[in-house]
Amino acid sequence: MNYKISYAASVIALATVMYSCHSGDKQNEIPQAVALPTDFIQLKNGDADISTGYPGSIEGKDNVEIRAQVTGYLEAVYVKEGQYVNKGQTLFRINPSVYNQEVTSSTAAVKTAEANLATAKLEVEKLKPLVAGKVVSEMQLRTAQTAYQSAAAQVTQAKSALGSTQINANFTNIKAPVSGYIGRIPNRIGNLISPSATAPLTTLSDINTVNVYFSMNEADYIRHSKALLDNNTGMVELLLADGSTYTYKGKLESASGNINANTGSMQMKAVFTNPDKLLRAGGTARVMVHQFMNGVVKLPKTAVKDIQDKFFVYKLSVGNKVIMSPVEFSGGTANDYFVASGVKAGDKIAINRVDVLTEGAQVVPKVVPVK
Numbered sequence: 001m002n003y004k005i006s007y008a009a010s011v012i013a014l015a016t017v018m019y020s021c022h023s024g025d026k027q028n029e030i031p032q033a034v035a036l037p038t039d040f041i042q043l044k045n046g047d048a049d050i051s052t053g054y055p056g057s058i059e060g061k062d063n064v065e066i067r068a069q070v071t072g073y074l075e076a077v078y079v080k081e082g083q084y085v086n087k088g089q090t091l092f093r094i095n096p097s098v099y100n101q102e103v104t105s106s107t108a109a110v111k112t113a114e115a116n117l118a119t120a121k122l123e124v125e126k127l128k129p130l131v132a133g134k135v136v137s138e139m140q141l142r143t144a145q146t147a148y149q150s151a152a153a154q155v156t157q158a159k160s161a162l163g164s165t166q167i168n169a170n171f172t173n174i175k176a177p178v179s180g181y182i183g184r185i186p187n188r189i190g191n192l193i194s195p196s197a198t199a200p201l202t203t204l205s206d207i208n209t210v211n212v213y214f215s216m217n218e219a220d221y222i223r224h225s226k227a228l229l230d231n232n233t234g235m236v237e238l239l240l241a242d243g244s245t246y247t248y249k250g251k252l253e254s255a256s257g258n259i260n261a262n263t264g265s266m267q268m269k270a271v272f273t274n275p276d277k278l279l280r281a282g283g284t285a286r287v288m289v290h291q292f293m294n295g296v297v298k299l300p301k302t303a304v305k306d307i308q309d310k311f312f313v314y315k316l317s318v319g320n321k322v323i324m325s326p327v328e329f330s331g332g333t334a335n336d337y338f339v340a341s342g343v344k345a346g347d348k349i350a351i352n353r354v355d356v357l358t359e360g361a362q363v364v365p366k367v368v369p370v371k
Contacts, residue, residue: 035362040316040348041300041370043339048293050333053239056214056270058283060205062178067200068193069171070094077189079182084277085204087179092201094193096172103169106162113151113158120148180206181280205281210274212238213255214287215265224252227291236270238279239286248273252289297339299327300371303351304337313343314350314357316365322350324359 072094079091123144130136183203187193193201216224238246249272256267270287272279279285304327305312311329314322327342343349348367350357357363 035320035364036353036356038322038350038357038363038365039352039368040365041303041351042367043297043299043343043345043347043349044370045295045297045345048296048298048333048336048338050291050293050331051237051288052220052291054214054216054268054287054289056212056285056287058279058281058285059211059213060180060207060281061209061211062180062204062206063281064177064180064204064206065200066091066174066176066202066204068092068094068174068195068197070099070168071192071194072096072098072172074187074189074191074193077185077187079185079202081182081185081202083182085176085179085182087176089176090173091176091182092174092193094172094174096169099165099169099172102165103162106158106165110155110158110162113155117148117151117155120144120151124148174201176204178204178206179208180204181277207274207277207279207281210272210279210281211255212250212270212272212285212287214268214270215260215263216268216289218259218264218266220289221259221266221268224289224291235290237288237290238270238272239288241284246272246279246285247276250287293338296330297343297345298336298370299329299339299343299349300336300351301332303349303354305354311337314354314361315343316348316350316363320363320365322357322359322361322363324357 074092075095076093077091078093079085079089085091124141127136127141127144131138131141181204183205185202186199187201236250236252238250240246250270251272253269253271254266255269259266270289299313303313305314305324311327312324313327315325317323325342327337328340329337330340331338348365350363351368
């Protein structure tokens with residue numbers, strides 16, 4: 001009986017030793033990491049175009065309110081809303097009857113004053129030889145000369161009054177001060193027109209050249225000013241309301257000399273030529289301000305890993321391993337960052353698998369062209 005128990009114990013012990021040895025072999029095995037196929041780009045220096053968009057409102061180079069300068073009834077309207085007119089073209093006529101009568105009356109007053117002047121002159125010429133012959137006193141001659149001077153002043157006054165009435169009569173024909181497009185015409189024939197009316201007769205917009213007004217924040221304004229000093233300022237484009245790009249390039253100018261303390265922005269304007277009359281006053285568009293930069297290293301945003309507001313990239317190192325490098329940027333576009341420090345031209349940077357790569361990870365690198 002004891003022999004059987006001893007034999008069974010020996011078998012169990014042997015099995016335990018064999019199981020322990022087999023388990024130990026499995027625990028000593030080190031799993032091998034799988035090398036991940038990863039795409040890389042090789043960084044290089046290049047030129048960059050930074051574009052920033054601002055919503056803007058379109059105004060004609062000259063936006064003029066057409067107003068009456070005399071009171072009267074509107075007698076004729078020679079133009080239509082939306083019509084293009086040339087400088088000097090007659091737009092409206094106010095009934096001129098009253099003003100024509102004033103011109104007639106003033107003309108008669110001038111003639112009367114001129115006749116009085118002629119009479120006074122004759123009196124002076126008549127008295128001169130009589131005074132010389134001591135027939136009449138010198139005092140009479142001086143009186144006649146004073147009357148002549150008074151008559152001359154009355155002629156001048158009458159002519160001035162005539163000029164005023166002629167000006168008022170001319171104001172009954174309202175003409176275009178500039179070339180441009182006619183706006184809305186609220187008045188109709190027969191309406192009483194007055195210089196004190198709240199609404200103008202119409203508005204006239206010269207849109208051969210247009211100004212697109214917009215606000216630029218202080219940081220952008222400073223950056224733009226520095227670019228001007230470095231001659232890095234590029235073109236100005238206009239995106240229209242339908243999403244298309246306007247054919248002609250623009251010029252950027254300041255519309256104000258100071259930064260608005262309430263908004264922290266500078267009022268700017270982009271000036272565009274408008275030969276096709278496509279841009280109209282009152283419209284809206286988006287001003288795209290471009291700035292050119294030379295010798296920058298661009299890094300796709302898809303290659304950057306953001307960890308607690310710090311940025312990292314995976315750089316290919318020796319042995320086809322990656323190292324995680326911190327990077328800093330000096331700006332960028334919608335798709336790329338501009339590198340300030342951390343990586344340089346010639347470095348190979350992973351552009352995919354950024355979320356699964358780790359420090360020292362083994363990769364199968366494939367260098368792809370930069371898009």
